[in-house]
Amino acid sequence: MKISQWLGAEAKTKKGNDTKTGTKPTILPAYRYRLSPMGQLFRTSEGRPLIPLVVVLVLGVIIGFVVASYRPYPFGPISTLAILILVLFVLGTLYFYVRFLETRPTISSKNIYLLGTVILLAILIFRLQLVILSSLHQTFPFIPLHSFYYTIPVALGSVLLTVLFNARTAFGAAVAVSIITTLMVTEEISFLLYGIVGAMVGAFSIRRTQERTVFYRAGFWVALANVCTVIVFVPIYGWTASTLVYGLIASLVNGVLVALFASTLLPVLEYLFETATDLKLLELSNLNQPLLKQLMKTAPGTYHHSLMLGELAEAASEAIGANPLLCRVGAYYHDIGKVRKPAYFIENQMDAMNRHDKLSPSLSSLIVVSHVKDGIEMALEHRLPPTIVDLIPQHHGTRVVTYFYEKAKDSQDPDLGEVKEEDYRYPGPKPQTREAAILMLADAVEAAARTLTDPTPARIKGLVQRIVNTIFTEGQLSECDLTLKDLHQIGNAFVRVLTAIHHHRVDYPGYRFEEGRKKEGEKKGDGDTDSKLPKEDAGRVVTTKKGGGEDVIRLGETEQ
Numbered sequence: 001m002k003i004s005q006w007l008g009a010e011a012k013t014k015k016g017n018d019t020k021t022g023t024k025p026t027i028l029p030a031y032r033y034r035l036s037p038m039g040q041l042f043r044t045s046e047g048r049p050l051i052p053l054v055v056v057l058v059l060g061v062i063i064g065f066v067v068a069s070y071r072p073y074p075f076g077p078i079s080t081l082a083i084l085i086l087v088l089f090v091l092g093t094l095y096f097y098v099r100f101l102e103t104r105p106t107i108s109s110k111n112i113y114l115l116g117t118v119i120l121l122a123i124l125i126f127r128l129q130l131v132i133l134s135s136l137h138q139t140f141p142f143i144p145l146h147s148f149y150y151t152i153p154v155a156l157g158s159v160l161l162t163v164l165f166n167a168r169t170a171f172g173a174a175v176a177v178s179i180i181t182t183l184m185v186t187e188e189i190s191f192l193l194y195g196i197v198g199a200m201v202g203a204f205s206i207r208r209t210q211e212r213t214v215f216y217r218a219g220f221w222v223a224l225a226n227v228c229t230v231i232v233f234v235p236i237y238g239w240t241a242s243t244l245v246y247g248l249i250a251s252l253v254n255g256v257l258v259a260l261f262a263s264t265l266l267p268v269l270e271y272l273f274e275t276a277t278d279l280k281l282l283e284l285s286n287l288n289q290p291l292l293k294q295l296m297k298t299a300p301g302t303y304h305h306s307l308m309l310g311e312l313a314e315a316a317s318e319a320i321g322a323n324p325l326l327c328r329v330g331a332y333y334h335d336i337g338k339v340r341k342p343a344y345f346i347e348n349q350m351d352a353m354n355r356h357d358k359l360s361p362s363l364s365s366l367i368v369v370s371h372v373k374d375g376i377e378m379a380l381e382h383r384l385p386p387t388i389v390d391l392i393p394q395h396h397g398t399r400v401v402t403y404f405y406e407k408a409k410d411s412q413d414p415d416l417g418e419v420k421e422e423d424y425r426y427p428g429p430k431p432q433t434r435e436a437a438i439l440m441l442a443d444a445v446e447a448a449a450r451t452l453t454d455p456t457p458a459r460i461k462g463l464v465q466r467i468v469n470t471i472f473t474e475g476q477l478s479e480c481d482l483t484l485k486d487l488h489q490i491g492n493a494f495v496r497v498l499t500a501i502h503h504h505r506v507d508y509p510g511y512r513f514e515e516g517r518k519k520e521g522e523k524k525g526d527g528d529t530d531s532k533l534p535k536e537d538a539g540r541v542v543t544t545k546k547g548g549g550e551d552v553i554r555l556g557e558t559e560q
């Protein structure tokens, strides 16, 4: 079975695409969703906008009934219908807010479900809390019921959504949840204001999600915002001293509940929706993770390459405002498939014996390309989130394993027929996100930089420019959102990091490590790498003439 078939058992191909030019059709990979009921729903919805709309509608109706089941107004079919319409209107507005303002990954059907689920969960929790609050009011009748209402953690939805998506989505949801909750709880406008202020502060209280305690910080800021709002209400609504005291206590309880519910619900949502939040990524970036340990022991060369790639990709990502953590973690796991046949990748060939010497170029190419399929399998076995799994095939896109392709052409046997370029291509898809594109560029740059014997800044710059240009002209970046400005900034970041890594040190007196090394003249600003490669590295870089200039293409075994 071909890898492309394995990757995309349900691959949808666009008509008119040409595999030969590398513009392979976008694959909707079958591996992307596990066969859980939730995974099946996501998979079925892919590319069918009507299904998420229907699901959102159903969620809206459920939320509407939940709201209608607890209301301070008369209950009846007409009022229930009115509430349903109002709730659907609010959720519909939120849906279009997200659709128009968010970038592509956020509005995938899976994320729409996630958004709807968070709102549904929040409203269900508030509804259950109302039951408890009613009994508490009966126990403590001297405390006004509306003071109890101020303990309802309206900011819960926005805090969760900031971590799961971003503050922009959370802001929209904060308004929607506040309106729906007020509709359910009370007629008082003060409650709506209180809820909106708390929810907005909740959305913006999380700047960087570095650890799970972030929710306690968010809870603190929400509580502080609540306290301020309640104090402001005293002159506006003429609150008495006792109402103020109850309000202040409720504000603090509110903050605590936000922190507790958010920290409990997030792992569940991460698991059900297979989402890679920053917190999940931080866990995966721990080098003690079993998969990374296995990589270190079995394929130490690849492990080191992955760590270097992490540095490069993170710097480039920061330069263009992409997700640095995703890039770093993606880099750590991008070549995980090499664990299955480590000796076939030159960075792990410690004994200097090249296993490919005894193999035909086509078989060598198959083995090299198979690290993508193996990587996906291993990533799925270890339940890595789809965002990370996607980076494994995309870091090679539909590029050609140039080293073996050229080797096959050179040693072509006329009886075996023509050597076809597509037989030496990776299955794709091309990078679909900026992070995947950064990984592809960084992967090529990192491997090529190892071949530089005298890595001066000028040579590093020349190497980076040629690799970025080659990947761009090959059309590998045609399906992601990188701009030319981004490419320029990514290149600069690579040069900065590589120059820092390969900086010169003063010689150790008494040690002549470099003895015997040929002194090479330095051409300023040209950055030519191929002419200055040591003999042992010469076979690792393939150069071709393209468009009048020399382009460093891919490295046979080193760049997989």
Ligand SMILES: [Fe+2]
Residues within 6 Å of the ligand: 305, 334, 335, 443, 559, 560
């Ligand atoms: Fe790699």
Ligand SMILES: [Fe+2]
Residues within 6 Å of the ligand: 334, 335, 371, 395, 396, 559, 560
């Ligand atoms: Fe690779």
